[in-house]
Amino acid sequence: MEAQQTPTMDIEKTVGFLLAKAYQRACLIFKEKFDQYELTPQQFGLLGFLWQEDGISQSLLSAKSQIDRTTMGGLIDRLEKEGVVMRRPDPADRRAYRICLTEKGKALEPELVPVALRAQAEFIARLEPNEVETLTSLLQKLRS
Numbered sequence: 001m002e003a004q005q006t007p008t009m010d011i012e013k014t015v016g017f018l019l020a021k022a023y024q025r026a027c028l029i030f031k032e033k034f035d036q037y038e039l040t041p042q043q044f045g046l047l048g049f050l051w052q053e054d055g056i057s058q059s060l061l062s063a064k065s066q067i068d069r070t071t072m073g074g075l076i077d078r079l080e081k082e083g084v085v086m087r088r089p090d091p092a093d094r095r096a097y098r099i100c101l102t103e104k105g106k107a108l109e110p111e112l113v114p115v116a117l118r119a120q121a122e123f124i125a126r127l128e129p130n131e132v133e134t135l136t137s138l139l140q141k142l143r144s
Helices: 015-037 041-052 058-065 069-081 103-123 129-143
Strands: 085-090 093-101
Touching (some): 015 041, 041 069, 058 069, 058 093
């Protein structure tokens, strides 16, 4: 009886490994650009959603960002402590909260968006425009 040969895998060429390393590089670039603002990529992402739609419910913000409720609560707590967001009772649901930007939170948009765009430009600098479009499309497929 022949022994079956175990399949081999070049871990450095797997999609999961490459995505993880790309994510680490993106976070490093983001951290360098945003260090002076004391914001994490997740906190910036929440602000980005709120700049698009201020006053959305905490549960909708959690769903849009795909961050679990417990983690979301901690992120909002820190943003609230920094004075950039506030929780307001949801008039439609007494158990829920709406997350609203403060004036300080609104004022950060014109300052932080260009920083984020520079970070993204640095991250994708080695890609051609059509490659960026393809990568974006593929990542959207993987996300859903």
